[in-house]
Amino acid sequence: MPAASSPRLRFVPLGGLGEIGANCFALEQDDGILVVDCGTSFPQNDIGIDVVHPDFRWLEQNRHRISGLVLTHAHEDHIGAVPYFLRAIEAPIWGPAHALELVKHRLAEHDIREHEVDLRPAPSGTRYAVGPFTVEPVRVAHSIVEASALCIDTCAGTVVHTGDFNLDPEPPDGEPTDVERLKAIGERGVRLLFSDSTNIDVPERPGSERAVGETLHRLIAEAPKCVVVAMFASNVQRLLMVGKIAQATGRKICLLGRSLGVHVDVARRIGRLDWPSNLVIGAEHLENQRRDKVLVLAGGTQGEGVSAMRRLASQTHQQLRLEAGDTVIHSARVIPGNERVVHDMFCDLLRQGVRLHTRHSDPGVHTSGHAGRSEQAQMIEWLRPRAFVPVHGTLHHLRRHAELARSLGVPETLVVENGTPVAVDADGIRRDAAVVHGKVNIAYGGEVLEPETAKRRADLGRYGVVVVSLVLSSNRRVVLASKVEARGVPTLDEQPGACRSVEREIRSSLEHLGGASLELVETEVRRAARRAILESTGLRPVLFVHVLSEQ
Numbered sequence: 074m075p076a077a078s079s080p081r082l083r084f085v086p087l088g089g090l091g092e093i094g095a096n097c098f099a100l101e102q103d104d105g106i107l108v109v110d111c112g113t114s115f116p117q118n119d120i121g122i123d124v125v126h127p128d129f130r131w132l133e134q135n136r137h138r139i140s141g142l143v144l145t146h147a148h149e150d151h152i153g154a155v156p157y158f159l160r161a162i163e164a165p166i167w168g169p170a171h172a173l174e175l176v177k178h179r180l181a182e183h184d185i186r187e188h189e190v191d192l193r194p195a196p197s198g199t200r201y202a203v204g205p206f207t208v209e210p211v212r213v214a215h216s217i218v219e220a221s222a223l224c225i226d227t228c229a230g231t232v233v234h235t236g237d238f239n240l241d242p243e244p245p246d247g248e249p250t251d252v253e254r255l256k257a258i259g260e261r262g263v264r265l266l267f268s269d270s271t272n273i274d275v276p277e278r279p280g281s282e283r284a285v286g287e288t289l290h291r292l293i294a295e296a297p298k299c300v301v302v303a304m305f306a307s308n309v310q311r312l313l314m315v316g317k318i319a320q321a322t323g324r325k326i327c328l329l330g331r332s333l334g335v336h337v338d339v340a341r342r343i344g345r346l347d348w349p350s351n352l353v354i355g356a357e358h359l360e361n362q363r364r365d366k367v368l369v370l371a372g373g374t375q376g377e378g379v380s381a382m383r384r385l386a387s388q389t390h391q392q393l394r395l396e397a398g399d400t401v402i403h404s405a406r407v408i409p410g411n412e413r414v415v416h417d418m419f420c421d422l423l424r425q426g427v428r429l430h431t432r433h434s435d436p437g438v439h440t441s442g443h444a445g446r447s448e449q450a451q452m453i454e455w456l457r458p459r460a461f462v463p464v465h466g467t468l469h470h471l472r473r474h475a476e477l478a479r480s481l482g483v484p485e486t487l488v489v490e491n492g493t494p495v496a497v498d499a500d501g502i503r504r505d506a507a508v509v510h511g512k513v514n515i516a517y518g519g520e521v522l523e524p525e526t527a528k529r530r531a532d533l534g535r536y537g538v539v540v541v542s543l544v545l546s547s548n549r550r551v552v553l554a555s556k557v558e559a560r561g562v563p564t565l566d567e568q569p570g571a572c573r574s575v576e577r578e579i580r581s582s583l584e585h586l587g588g589a590s591l592e593l594v595e596t597e598v599r600r601a602a603r604r605a606i607l608e609s610t611g612l613r614p615v616l617f618v619h620v621l622s623e624q
């Protein structure tokens with residue numbers, strides 16, 4: 074039978090392949106498209122970009138065929154872009170209750186009314202149809218509650234997506250990865266597996282969440298005064314343990330940071346965080362509380378500009394000043410790229426006489442939520458797929474994960490990055506023609522920052538800006554008024570004297586131009602201004618020239 078007649082499935086990666094973050098892919102067959110996850114990533118530079126999300130143009134072009142969006146878990150790199158997705162596409166959204174609860178929160182922030190969106194809670198162990206696909210979420214352990222793998226029946230056979238997972242046998246929420254179900258799915262036959270590649274370089278995931286809990290318990294019990302634990306707000310597993318530690322050590326929890334407040338609130342609302350109501354005190358009560366009776370949880374593990382941790386480090390926090398003898402535990406990893414900022418924050422804390430515990434001094438204060446290499450191998454062995462495509466990683470991670478799958482005897486493996494679809498039919502899997510893909514930058518304020526505007530903004534930061542304004546007489550022979558103003562330009566910035574000397578140069582360049590057209594005058598002003606600024610600063614800042622003529 075010719076290959077063209079066998080049903081064809083396409084995997085279309087739009088985010089998360091070739092990068093860490095912004096996870097989003099689609100499964101496409103003739104009669105429908107299923108989208109899996111819809112996440113954001115962090116900006117790579119500091120030009121006022123709030124978040125980055127995948128370019129959804131391919132989905133928009135195919136919007137009439139989209140059957141739905143399925144979310145694996147509530148991390149931002151999987152749900153953060155849902156409001157932006159909904160700007161372009163109308164589709165029902167399935168996911169764990171926890172993820173949907175956080176989506177509701179995001180929708181409210183974007184002024185999208187809840188009843189306008191079709192949210193359908195789908196706990197692990199249920200099966201439901203999304204257009205022509207049947208989806209079964211399977212419970213996996215991760216650094217958040219209610220994380221799931223997805224077992225999806227397609228025209229080409231069963232496709233499994235691990236989601237973000239680890240094989241911790243005793244996660245604090247008591248719900249380990251559903252090994253028996255995964256094995257049963259493997260027995261039935263898996264056509265294609267997508268698996269989390271994040272920690273391919275880590276042979277064994279060091280420690281477990283419970284071991285982190287034991288380390289935190291010891292450090293908190295020993296602490297003589299106030300304790301601050303800096304942690305990722307979404308790590309509900311760790312929140313569960315911290316709550317127990319606070320009760321065991323007789324401390325009250327105080328949350329510093331908006332995101333922590335949201336995550337604690339949502340987890341309690343859906344019954345995933347059993348903190349007694351008197352365990353938490355508001356930040357306004359901190360000053361009335363004995364220092365050895367408080368356990369502060371603070372956001373800003375990466376030293377983010379306006380975060381609680383950054384403010385504590387710079388002693389600018391409104392409600393809490395750290396003192397010598399206080400304890401700070403950095404219970405997180407440092408995301409690559411943030412090392413210098415975080416290191417500076419640590420040094421600021423040390424200057425205050427704080428007892429600082431980090432992964433360097435106490436490796437047990439944090440562990441990753443992602444499977445190490447041995448767990449990734451175990452997953453492949455349980456599912457024994459015919460084909461394997463690694464996801465959730467840079468090209469380096471994906472390549473190494475594919476090598477692991479080959480070494481375990483998976484017959485077909487393929488590494489692709491965002492924008493390169495994989496076609497699956499009876500003959501095998503292969504690369505397909507590229508689809509439109511990329512990244513969209515969202516500026517603070519919520520609007521798209523187009524590449525040209527982003528470049529201009531970066532230029533302003535890099536070179537500064539000079540504005541030259543001139544008013545000429547009606548015959549354009551006399552300069553009636555002139556002003557040069559600079560921002561961010563050395564020797565000119567807020568220096569009226571230096572700016573006036575540039576003004577003089579411009580005026581003198583106009584002396585021989587009497588009666589010339591306004592355009593010619595403007596060109597000459599621009600030329601003279603550039604030359605004078607370059608002479609006095611050695612720079613070519615962004616330049617605006619406004620020449621007005623008297624009527």
Ligand SMILES: [Zn+2]
Nearest residue numbers: 146148215237
């Ligand atoms: Zn995750």
Ligand SMILES: [Zn+2]
Nearest residue numbers: 148150151237
């Ligand atoms: Zn993730």
